Amino acid sequence: MTTVVIQTIGRILVPFIQLFGLYVIIHGPVSPGGGFQGGVIVGASMILLALSYDLSSAEARASHKVRIAMDSTGALLFAGIGLVALLAGGFFLEYGIIPLPMAPAEVRGIFILLVGVAIGIHIMALAASLFLHLAEEHEI
Amino acid sequence: MIKQVASLIVLLGIGIILTMAVIDMPAFGDPEAPAHRHVAPRYIALAEEETGVTNMVTAILADYRGYDTLGELTVIFAAGAAVLSLLGSKHE
Numbered sequence: 001m002t003t004v005v006i007q008t009i010g011r012i013l014v015p016f017i018q019l020f021g022l023y024v025i026i027h028g029p030v031s032p033g034g035g036f037q038g039g040v041i042v043g044a045s046m047i048l049l050a051l052s053y054d055l056s057s058a059e060a061r062a063s064h065k066v067r068i069a070m071d072s073t074g075a076l077l078f079a080g081i082g083l084v085a086l087l088a089g090g091f092f093l094e095y096g097i098i099p100l101p102m103a104p105a106e107v108r109g110i111f112i113l114l115v116g117v118a119i120g121i122h123i124m125a126l127a128a129s130l131f132l133h134l135a136e137e138h139e140i
Numbered sequence: 141m142i143k144q145v146a147s148l149i150v151l152l153g154i155g156i157i158l159t160m161a162v163i164d165m166p167a168f169g170d171p172e173a174p175a176h177r178h179v180a181p182r183y184i185a186l187a188e189e190e191t192g193v194t195n196m197v198t199a200i201l202a203d204y205r206g207y208d209t210l211g212e213l214t215v216i217f218a219a220g221a222a223v224l225s226l227l228g229s230k231h232e
Contacts, residue, residue: 029193093206109192112202133227
């Protein structure tokens, strides 16, 4: 059962939690964090939304189809980045070989960030999905 | 009774072996531990220069050990897909 206090606090907190989660993902290469941690934080914000309101309002913001699509996109993006290196003539996941107009070290840095984002997309969808599917059976 | 005594003896044996292994492990944070002498010094010396990333942990996770992380993500993806397909959905 939710009250107006819980709903208001949830409504205020969710955007900040999501922003912090995205910050943790984007800042993976320069500070503690990364795709796994940030993805779980964003996923947890959807769980907070489902707990403070109800499942259907969380479902309206991230529907089953969207979550499944994000889940697959994250995993495919990571594997796709590996294949790009393969097509550029290097080994699988050898980012440094990808021909971009900058130093190989910078290219590696960019692809480390992209891999973090791919992991984040995957984990945030999965974390929200697991809760929403488990809770679906017992509507709060 | 014999079964219980036998399992107790087996468990004690395993326990002694595991305890010996734990005692033989290097001290926590020991810089001379084998794990810290193989590739770790190279990562510490060259990670920032080679990858342009200041967070060494991320550099190792996503670059040097990228293959490992991809496998990890695949495991999570497979586990998630299995759980979601078992739980089913109202929307299908």
